[in-house]
Amino acid sequence: MSAQAVSVGGLSLKNPVLVASGTFGYGREFAPLFDLSRLGGIMVKGVSVTPWAGNAGVRVAETESGMLNAIGLQNPGLQHFLDVDWPWLRRFDTAVVVNVVGHSVAEYVAVTEAVTAAGVGAVELNVSCPNIADGLVFGTDERALFGLVSAVRKVTALPLIVKLSPNTSGPLPYARAAVEAGADALSLINTVLGVAIDRNSGQTVLGNRTGGLSGPAIRPIALRFVLEVAAALPVDLIGMGGIATAQDAVSFLQAGAGAVAVGTALFRDPWTALRIIDELPAALSTAGYQTVDEAVGRAVRQERERRDGRGRS
Numbered sequence: 001m002s003a004q005a006v007s008v009g010g011l012s013l014k015n016p017v018l019v020a021s022g023t024f025g026y027g028r029e030f031a032p033l034f035d036l037s038r039l040g041g042i043m044v045k046g047v048s049v050t051p052w053a054g055n056a057g058v059r060v061a062e063t064e065s066g067m068l069n070a071i072g073l074q075n076p077g078l079q080h081f082l083d084v085d086w087p088w089l090r091r092f093d094t095a096v097v098v099n100v101v102g103h104s105v106a107e108y109v110a111v112t113e114a115v116t117a118a119g120v121g122a123v124e125l126n127v128s129c130p131n132i133a134d135g136l137v138f139g140t141d142e143r144a145l146f147g148l149v150s151a152v153r154k155v156t157a158l159p160l161i162v163k164l165s166p167n168t169s170g171p172l173p174y175a176r177a178a179v180e181a182g183a184d185a186l187s188l189i190n191t192v193l194g195v196a197i198d199r200n201s202g203q204t205v206l207g208n209r210t211g212g213l214s215g216p217a218i219r220p221i222a223l224r225f226v227l228e229v230a231a232a233l234p235v236d237l238i239g240m241g242g243i244a245t246a247q248d249a250v251s252f253l254q255a256g257a258g259a260v261a262v263g264t265a266l267f268r269d270p271w272t273a274l275r276i277i278d279e280l281p282a283a284l285s286t287a288g289y290q291t292v293d294e295a296v297g298r299a300v301r302q303e304r305e306r307r308d309g310r311g312r313s
């Protein structure tokens with residue numbers, strides 16, 4: 001096993017760097033640029049039972065340190081994924097994680113059952129989209145979340161990842177509910193609710209009024225969510241939120257994530273994930289680690305030692 005290989009929630013990755021859902025489509029636009037097999041994994045755009053049209057424009061707005069989006073989970077639907085995207089994607093030697101969305105438990109279950117039968121690598125339940133009317137129903141109600149994850153758990157033996165929202169007062173109640181219902185791993189975080197106002201018209205820029213903030217601005221929030229969950233629960237984590245450099249990735253590993261995903265940074269430089277994969281060994285060794293596993297949870301251990309009164313190690 002190479003020093004870069006990791007396992008997260010039972011999902012084996014050749015390296016700990018994935019690309020985040022919704023920022024890489026189903027991979028086609030990136031395939032002419034580099035070999036997708038170099039990625040640790042691809043978290044595809046959300047897949048729903050039927051095609052979803054998404055929100056009316058304007059759908060994106062740039063900010064000083066990130067972007068707001070209100071795409072609204074536009075996607076061509078499950079059948080298109082099974083007929084067109086999966087047969088094309090499966091040729092690459094990388095873990096394919098299907099991001100699943102739905103308006104009801106039955107819809108999440110139907111998509112999960114179908115992609116499990118198709119043989120994808122893992123399922124990631126998106127319960128944290130701030131850009132559709134009912135996108136946060138499951139992600140901000142522990143009982144609803146427990147019910148959803150329990151139902152999905154019954155129909156798949158694949159690694160089951162639940163993607164949590166930062167639009168709550170903290171991750172722990174939701175992380176606990178997901179883990180107790182059978183989640184193998186959590187991904188943290190989805191986008192942070194925000195608004196952009198057009199200075200000339202005085203109106204909201206986005207057609208949906210609110211959008212999800214991503215990029216460097218949310219990195220400290222994401223690190224907080226990862227650290228809090230890692231310190232409290234024995235569950236594997238995939239960290240995401242503003243990761244743009246190998247040093248950013250190391251920070252997420254130290255906070256307790258077993259792997260990371262690169263999202264918005266890809267819009268500025270589509271090779272960002274590859275650069276991080278190439279530079280990670282040097283960044284780890286500069287920080288004093290030989291392997292990814294050595295780095296994981298470093299900050300968590302320090303936090304526990306501080307809590308136990310043993311000071312910094």
Ligand SMILES: Cc1cc2nc3c(=O)[nH]c(=O)nc-3n(C[C@H](O)[C@H](O)[C@H](O)COP(=O)(O)O)c2cc1C
Nearest residue numbers: 020021022046069126189190214215241242263264
């Ligand atoms: C344009 C856009 C579309 C997204 N679509 C999805 C999606 O379909 N499902 C999902 O779980 N997250 C989606 N996300 C959230 C990202 O996967 C990621 O969690 C978030 O953007 C934080 O990472 P980043 O700051 O590196 O982008 C989307 C983000 C962006 C910017």
